[in-house]
Amino acid sequence: MNRYPDMAAVELRERLARHLGVTAAEVAVGPGSVGVLQQIITGLCDAGDEVVFAWRSFEAYPILVELAGARPVRIPLADAEGHDLDAMAAAVTARTKVILLCTPNNPTGVPISHDRLEAFLQTVRSDVLVVIDEAYVEYADGGSGPDSLALYRRFPNVCVLRTFSKAYGLAGLRVGYAVAAPAIAEGLHRTALPFAVSALAQKAAIASLDAGEEMEARVAAVRQERSRMAAELEAQGWKMQPSQGNFLWIRADEDLLTRLVDAFDRAGIMVRAYQGDGVRITVADPASNDRVLRLLQAHAA
Numbered sequence: 001m002n003r004y005p006d007m008a009a010v011e012l013r014e015r016l017a018r019h020l021g022v023t024a025a026e027v028a029v030g031p032g033s034v035g036v037l038q039q040i041i042t043g044l045c046d047a048g049d050e051v052v053f054a055w056r057s058f059e060a061y062p063i064l065v066e067l068a069g070a071r072p073v074r075i076p077l078a079d080a081e082g083h084d085l086d087a088m089a090a091a092v093t094a095r096t097k098v099i100l101l102c103t104p105n106n107p108t109g110v111p112i113s114h115d116r117l118e119a120f121l122q123t124v125r126s127d128v129l130v131v132i133d134e135a136y137v138e139y140a141d142g143g144s145g146p147d148s149l150a151l152y153r154r155f156p157n158v159c160v161l162r163t164f165s166k167a168y169g170l171a172g173l174r175v176g177y178a179v180a181a182p183a184i185a186e187g188l189h190r191t192a193l194p195f196a197v198s199a200l201a202q203k204a205a206i207a208s209l210d211a212g213e214e215m216e217a218r219v220a221a222v223r224q225e226r227s228r229m230a231a232e233l234e235a236q237g238w239k240m241q242p243s244q245g246n247f248l249w250i251r252a253d254e255d256l257l258t259r260l261v262d263a264f265d266r267a268g269i270m271v272r273a274y275q276g277d278g279v280r281i282t283v284a285d286p287a288s289n290d291r292v293l294r295l296l297q298a299h300a301a
């Protein structure tokens with residue numbers, strides 16, 4: 001650790017390129033996908049420019065946009081908790097530089113379908129970068145979300161963001177990446193904080209790709225528990241959209257949210273509450289999940 005890491009992360013980018021079926025020139029890595037996203041927004045936006053995204057979604061989006069001096073344009077989720085792509089397309093103005101799409105969406109778990117996303121991309125100006133944030137993609141059932149790399153090949157203004165933090169379990173090591181047109185990836189190399197991805201993180205990411213079967217097995221276990229919990233919660237009377245992430249989403253008004261937060265707090269179970277919207281519960285091991293199910297049973301309608 002006394003040595004600087006490979007600033008260009010050549011070995012990792014080449015390994016990712018093989019894994020994804022692209023070239024290393026189309027891959028840029030950073031300290032987590034949120035690090036890469038910050039570079040994208042800061043690099044593309046001047047003061048007063050606009051970034052369109054769904055809300056509620058990943059809470060870092062408005063923070064990164066405002067840090068860049070740009071204006072966040074939040075488009076409320078549609079009825080079934082999905083992105084309202086028509087409203088997002090209608091919100092694009094001459095100042096729009098970036099559109100952020102999150103699939104499956106954090107915190108609702110709802111994916112964007114391939115066909116809807118393809119139709120959306122056909123309507124977006126080619127000088128607006130459309131970032132598809134797929135932090136949780138490994139947890140999604142095949143075919144539930146878009147084939148984002150196929151869309152990237154067709155639409156050069158698409159950039160796909162992925163991470164080793166979630167399914168690969170390396171959140172603390174900080175490594176994520178973008179797949180983007182070579183000119184954009186090159187811009188990301190030039191504007192990167194030097195040496196932001198440690199040698200340990202680079203090596204661990206490569207080892208994780210080599211251990212893909214282990215990741216698949218862990219993800220399969222999460223999916224199985226996700227289905228079990230969703231079925232049980234539905235039987236308890238909770239109304240939920242199917243989640244494709246490693247979490248479940250319960251929409252809750254102020255009163256319900258206060259009761260749930262209090263109950264989880266007293267039980268020593270950490271969940272993520274979003275004031276005015278609902279609560280996100282991470283799918284964990286079966287015993288912990290059973291505790292969550294018992295707790296929610298007491299609050300079911």
Ligand SMILES: Cc1ncc(COP(=O)(O)O)c(C=O)c1O
Pocket residue numbers: 031032033034035058102106133135136162163164165171175176
């Ligand atoms: C949708 C989404 N994107 C990106 C990230 C950032 O992940 P990381 O920076 O660890 O790759 C998160 C983390 O919570 C997330 O939920």
